[in-house]
Amino acid sequence: xxxxxxxxxxxxxxxxxxxxxxxxxxxxxxxxxxxxxxxxxxxxxxxxxxxxxxxxxxxxxxxxxxxxxxxxxxxxxxxxxxxxxxxxxxxxxxxxxxxxxxxxxxxxxxxxxxxxxxxxxxxxxxxxxxxxxxxxxxxxxxxxxxxxxxxxxxxxxxxxxxxxxxxxxxxxxxxxxxxxxxxxxxxxxxxxxxxxxxxxxxxxxxxxxxxxxxxxxxxxxxxxxxxxxxxxxxxxxxxxxxxxxxxxxxxxxxxxxxxxxxxxxxxxxxxxxxxxxxxxxxxxxxxxxxxxxxxxxxxxxxxxxxxxxxxxxxxxxxxxxxxxxxxxxxxxxxxxxxxxxxxxxxxxx
Amino acid sequence: xxxxxxxxxxxxxxxxxxxxxxxxxxxxxxxxxxxxxxxxxxxxxxxxxxxxxxxxxxxxxxxxxxxxxxxxxxxxxxxxxxxxxxxxxxxxxxxxxxxxxxxxxxxxxxxxxxxxxxxxxxxxxxxxxxxxxxxxxxxxxxxxxxxxxxxxxxxxxxxxxxxxxxxxxxxxxxxxxxxxxxxxxxxxxxxxxxxxxxxxxxxxxxxxxxxxxxxxxxxxxxxxxxxxxxxxxxxxxxxxxxxxxxxxxxxxxxxxxxxxxxxxxxxxxxxxxxxxxxxxxxxxxxxxxxxxxxxxxxxxxxxxxxxxxxxxxxxx
Numbered sequence: 001x002x003x004x005x006x007x008x009x010x011x012x013x014x015x016x017x018x019x020x021x022x023x024x025x026x027x028x029x030x031x032x033x034x035x036x037x038x039x040x041x042x043x044x045x046x047x048x049x050x051x052x053x054x055x056x057x058x059x060x061x062x063x064x065x066x067x068x069x070x071x072x073x074x075x076x077x078x079x080x081x082x083x084x085x086x087x088x089x090x091x092x093x094x095x096x097x098x099x100x101x102x103x104x105x106x107x108x109x110x111x112x113x114x115x116x117x118x119x120x121x122x123x124x125x126x127x128x129x130x131x132x133x134x135x136x137x138x139x140x141x142x143x144x145x146x147x148x149x150x151x152x153x154x155x156x157x158x159x160x161x162x163x164x165x166x167x168x169x170x171x172x173x174x175x176x177x178x179x180x181x182x183x184x185x186x187x188x189x190x191x192x193x194x195x196x197x198x199x200x201x202x203x204x205x206x207x208x209x210x211x212x213x214x215x216x217x218x219x220x221x222x223x224x225x226x227x228x229x230x231x232x233x234x235x236x237x238x239x240x241x242x243x244x245x246x247x248x249x250x251x252x253x254x255x256x257x258x259x260x261x262x263x264x265x266x267x268x269x270x271x272x273x274x275x276x277x278x279x280x281x282x283x284x285x286x287x288x289x290x291x292x293x294x295x296x297x298x299x300x301x302x303x304x305x306x307x308x309x310x311x312x313x314x315x316x317x318x319x320x321x322x323x324x325x326x327x328x329x330x331x332x333x334x335x336x337x338x339x340x341x342x343x344x345x346x347x348x349x
Numbered sequence: 350x351x352x353x354x355x356x357x358x359x360x361x362x363x364x365x366x367x368x369x370x371x372x373x374x375x376x377x378x379x380x381x382x383x384x385x386x387x388x389x390x391x392x393x394x395x396x397x398x399x400x401x402x403x404x405x406x407x408x409x410x411x412x413x414x415x416x417x418x419x420x421x422x423x424x425x426x427x428x429x430x431x432x433x434x435x436x437x438x439x440x441x442x443x444x445x446x447x448x449x450x451x452x453x454x455x456x457x458x459x460x461x462x463x464x465x466x467x468x469x470x471x472x473x474x475x476x477x478x479x480x481x482x483x484x485x486x487x488x489x490x491x492x493x494x495x496x497x498x499x500x501x502x503x504x505x506x507x508x509x510x511x512x513x514x515x516x517x518x519x520x521x522x523x524x525x526x527x528x529x530x531x532x533x534x535x536x537x538x539x540x541x542x543x544x545x546x547x548x549x550x551x552x553x554x555x556x557x558x559x560x561x562x563x564x565x566x567x568x569x570x571x572x573x574x575x576x577x578x579x580x581x582x583x584x585x586x587x588x589x590x591x592x593x594x595x596x597x598x599x600x601x602x603x604x605x606x607x608x609x610x611x612x613x614x615x616x617x618x619x620x621x622x623x624x625x626x627x628x629x630x631x632x633x634x635x636x637x638x639x640x641x642x643x644x645x646x647x648x649x650x651x652x653x654x655x656x657x658x659x660x661x662x663x664x665x
Contacts, residue, residue: 078511087570
């Protein structure tokens with residue numbers, strides 16, 4: 001019914017899949033990333049194209065609902081689903097999102113163009129798509145989703161290389177490979193499910209690096225993005241300067257990412273299904289049904305693994321409880337305070 | 350393809366209760382993932398063209414049980430399902446018994462009688478094959494945001510055992526372009542439940558209620574997810590056995606009656622929270638409210654008059 005020109009593109013997918021490259025390209029073409037942004041670092045020298053407010057909000061919600069950015073639990077989607085259904089959080093997000101759109105205006109500094117098209121990107125974003133959909137509707141903007149696809153072994157290899165310092169010291173490399181692969185399967189299957197009824201596109205990281213003009217032109221058409229459809233020569237040059245084909249610095253295979261055979265099989269089935277969605281005309285009910293089957297198989301696999309590891313869970317919980325109780329106990333009184341108390345008792349005070 | 354099932358099993362030509370047993374799907378095998386919506390309706394032909402399309406967009410399957418309509422409800426429902434390309438996700442059934450009206454008549458009827466609301470609900474829900482189900486009324490229209498919420502819940506709730514309560518906003522339609530939305534109170538009711546033996550219907554005083562174990566988590570959906578249509582040219586209380594409502598036991602019905610009387614008597618300003626909405630030319634007010642107005646209206650939507658004054662939200 002609404003003929004609003006407002007658009008919000010949500011760039012989703014696992015971290016290290018080219019989400020920053022995609023969001024940065026859309027930004028270079030004239031779409032707006034709400035400011036201020038997270039500063040570039042050595043893991044992403046060209047910048048993240050991530051709004052700091054968005055990252056902070058997601059971080060806060062994930063903490064509150066006990067969900068990790070890379071969480072392998074299928075049940076984590078229920079937790080973040082509850083967070084996304086909160087009326088208070090929906091109102092809070094809407095209050096922030098509304099003013100990000102701006103009418104064109106003339107100021108003392110000159111003419112400021114209207115801001116009608118936004119890009120929101122954060123590796124945590126997929127957990128809260130329901131929340132963002134609601135904020136888009138409430139600000140009269142049409143939401144759409146771009147899911148970046150990169151093979152799981154490259155993603156896990158890249159995470160191992162760039163995030164290894166953040167890994168729990170007690171976790172073995174094999175253990176983190178398994179956890180990261182499982183988290184990738186969980187993230188990608190449920191991101192597909194969450195975006196299924198919306199306007200969406202899937203872009204392979206390889207395609208973006210090989211010749212970005214092809215997938216990005218298609219996005220402009222399919223997601224109806226004015227900034228892309230009417231991109232100037234200057235902004236196209238800017239994207240060429242921004243996208244570096246050498247970005248694909250990690251090329252790993254299953255030989256580099258050893259995981260149990262069943263998990264590898266599930267990850268491969270997930271990849272094959274998602275790759276079909278990236279083909280022109282490939283987003284069909286048959287592929288959805290296939291991915292539903294893989295999702296059900298993953299839930300079964302995870303439930304089994306969780307049951308097997310139940311003793312570790314119980315032990316970790318006990319250890320945590322003991323640690324918390326030790327931290328709560330007051331420190332032993334110092335000699336001076338003990339002496340002072342003794343004198344007070346003696347004096348009857 | 351949907352099937353219409355009307356049974357007249359007894360020799361007298363009257364329907365035979367034995368032809369309407371309650372056989373739960375979970376007794377026959379595992380349920381499929383997803384959310385089904387169950388409508389039990391009588392003479393809702395006027396509302397269904399607004400009610401059904403957004404529901405088809407929101408859930409995996411729709412079950413509609415017609416209870417003795419004489420306004421073509423079943424035909425309209427089938428037609429809407431066809432127009433929406435949803436016949437493979439639609440089950441149409443007919444329940445031929447006269448069902449006791451809410452209130453005193455319901456209280457007098459044993460719950461295992463085919464004339465009981467309790468039996469009628471359980472029989473209707475026994476057609477659900479998915480792991481989650483929701484009841485819905487034939488006059489409740491999802492908003493655009495409500496559609497998105499249910500779409501998400503249809504896969505997020507899986508195995509959670511949670512129950513979802515959704516506020517409804519009564520909307521009295523005066524004409525094609527004008528309606529009155531009651532934003533005075535927030536009437537909250539659980540609509541979405543898992544399927545299973547712990548989640549069946551039992552008898553309450555005025556109507557049926559759905560059971561759920563105390564361990565079930567309760568999720569409260571935000572305001573603005575659906576409106577309940579009332580037509581000012583229609584008797585909204587025909588299905589009640591009396592129209593004197595106890596404001597303590599049935600506050601929602603008492604409020605509806607107050608709103609309806611005020612509008613009929615031309616004094617809408619007497620009712621706090623009653624909001625007049627006028628659609629732009631060429632757009633029906635139901636479409637306008639559910640697809641545009643409701644999303645763009647600042648939150649909180651309702652005055653929450655049911656709360657003590659100090660606890661009410663501050664509206665902008």
